[in-house]
Amino acid sequence: MLCKFYLTENLESGTDEAGRGCLAGPVTAAAVILPANFENKILNDSKTLSEKTREQLRPIIEEQAVSFAVTHLEPLVIDKINILNASIKAMQESILKLNPKPEYIIVDGNRFKPVLDIPHSCIVKGDAKYMSIAAASILAKTYRDEYMNRIHEEFPMYNWKQNKGYPTQEHREAIKKYGVTKYHRMSFRLLPEQLKLEI
Template identity: 35%
Template sequence: MPYEPPTHTVERSIRATTGAKIIAGVDEVGRGAWAGPVTVCAAITGLRRPPEGLTDSKLIAPKRRTELAVLLEKWVTAHALGHASPGEIDELGMTAALRLAAGRALDALPIRPEVVILDGKHDYLGSPWNVRTVIKGDQSCVAVAAASVIAKVHRDAMMAELRGEFADFAFDDNAGYPSPVHKAALEVLGPTPYHRLSWAYLDALPQWRHLKKVRISAEAVALESGGQLGFEF
């Protein structure tokens, strides 16, 4: 299906109205998965012409997406990834987990962005970042599209590494999202250590429902951990 390639229109507008020159595009992957982390990529691209075929990662065939990610990692000015683990998602909720993962990605960049373009209409990042939200930014903005592809390929690779330990779940095929194979494995084997245990899918599995976690507040988590919200995945 034909599509319009992303442009630098949003970035140029931000530059013209704010004077900012260091602009990062941010996108996430894994929000709707039942297992695995939520992963965020922050990418700074400047105004150079991107590699051919760049668009929202969901519109690109897997093989080409992997090839494109390799090209993009060499092409971008800078990029970094941040993750929030399944346990953090259970404890904090998805919005706060996204904020945590995005903050980790942005903090890992070698240069600090003056403006951050977030895909979508909701600003889940907030202060101290100067945020602009763009609906379907992963299709229209070069920096966000680049972040979309890099995040997707990296998270898929992380989930594929679990194949040897949890072959029945086919994480290398579904990346932790619900699929017939994934659902069948859950019914028989129950959730793995990489599953999100506060999610509603457990309500439909009476034999495993006792494992469901009740989310506590982010403030309580911070207090219990001495103000530090770290993880290892």
């Protein structure tokens, strides 16, 4: 059973990201403030839920949240500032979009940088412990999947609709065969040594 709040019922935001380990596409973060009376028995860490369940939960979260926001950071930004900093930046930008401004932030993971003057706590596996982080994980995942499905239409040979940009063997074989796109993260090791890409 997920906990409702970490510190305060009053405007506590959870934040999480999706797509950190991918070779292509954005890193996507979300921030969510849930009301004190929010109840949902299905809500959990997005990684433990089926795609269908995540899609069912997304409109419930969006309709019932006090506020929510989602941010995509593109591969060019990831390559420039690295994936850890891009993940943190995406979460920060999502929090800055919230209205009203949260009074406290709980972050999935163990690294974060302050936003404005808002106090925060980092919680390892927070998406499996707190409702607002779980809700943020679902929004980040569903919005990113939606993005990857869209760019799959542009580059169907990489099958992003299926692998969502993660380093599957199929994805890496496609990189070897077709090269890279504007959506690939050039700072990542796109191919293992035995499949080295000629650029």
